[in-house]
Amino acid sequence: MTAVTPELDGRAAWPAAEFTARLRAVTATRYHDRHPFNQRMHRGELTPAELRRWIAARFHYQRHIPVKDALILAGLDRPEERRAWLRRIHDQDGTDASGGGIERWLRLGEAAGLDREELWDASRVPPGVRFAVEAYVTFCRRRPVLDAVAASLTELSAPDLMRTRIAAFEHHYPWIEAAGLAYFRTRVTQGARDAEQALALVLARARTPEEQQRAVTALEFKCEVLWALLDAVDRSGP
Numbered sequence: 471m472t473a474v475t476p477e478l479d480g481r482a483a484w485p486a487a488e489f490t491a492r493l494r495a496v497t498a499t500r501y502h503d504r505h506p507f508n509q510r511m512h513r514g515e516l517t518p519a520e521l522r523r524w525i526a527a528r529f530h531y532q533r534h535i536p537v538k539d540a541l542i543l544a545g546l547d548r549p550e551e552r553r554a555w556l557r558r559i560h561d562q563d564g565t566d567a568s569g570g571g572i573e574r575w576l577r578l579g580e581a582a583g584l585d586r587e588e589l590w591d592a593s594r595v596p597p598g599v600r601f602a603v604e605a606y607v608t609f610c611r612r613r614p615v616l617d618a619v620a621a622s623l624t625e626l627s628a629p630d631l632m633r634t635r636i637a638a639f640e641h642h643y644p645w646i647e648a649a650g651l652a653y654f655r656t657r658v659t660q661g662a663r664d665a666e667q668a669l670a671l672v673l674a675r676a677r678t679p680e681e682q683q684r685a686v687t688a689l690e691f692k693c694e695v696l697w698a699l700l701d702a703v704d705r706s707g708p
């Protein structure tokens with residue numbers, strides 16, 4: 471996980487455009503849209519049981535997103551930065567009882583035939599999924615805020631994946647009611663805005679070659695978290 475120092479020896483920081491291109495290259499090559507399980511989902515090859523397993527596992531990820539965002543929030547020292555980051559918690563938790571992303575994900579589960587208590591019951595989540603989520607939350611708790619913000623940049627690739635997923639669900643899995651897809655529809659715009667804001671923060675905070683390399687490494691780590699999560703879903707049942 472540590473940066474490869476010889477590469478950094480004596481070189482200047484990358485200009486913003488090159489740094490951005492290097493971050494984008496990470497998600498272009500390692501994002502979980504390429505994972506065999508997602509590929510099967512997009513081709514319409516998942517059984518109802520597999521799709522339900524994925525929805526339940528991903529709920530475990532989802533419910534921890536506001537927890538890790540609260541950890542990041544605590545590391546931001548400017549009101550405008552905290553204000554922007556706080557919106558992510560509102561996006562997931564909602565600002566009133568009608569709820570936000572978490573509630574929409576629960577409704578996706580219901581549309582697929584899972585009840586709410588099943589989704590909240592973490593003991594049913596495969597251990598590999600729990601470990602992957604725990605690794606991400608712990609990373610954001612322990613690492614400098616730059617690394618944690620950079621890790622969220624997988625969202626640079628998330629909106630395209632949401633569009634692919636919505637089309638795949640509509641076409642291949644019509645047994646899931648269309649209203650259940652509201653979570654994904656909302657994330658197309660939320661994800662794009664989140665990625666744009668996080669990228670601006672990373673560009674502003676990563677000034678030295680070491681900091682820039684740490685941001686790239688953090689993003690690679692996050693791609694591994696998402697990959698490991700899907701590996702665990704893929705292998706955890708018939």
Ligand SMILES: O=C(O)c1cc(C(=O)O)c2c(n1)C(=O)C(=O)c1cc(C(=O)O)[nH]c1-2
Pocket residue numbers: 535621622623624625628631657696
């Ligand atoms: O469904 C997906 O494939 C997907 C991926 C990601 C991601 O790239 O981490 C996020 C989400 N969804 C998502 O819904 C979400 O709220 C989210 C927050 C974050 C983050 O790291 O801060 N990633 C993601």
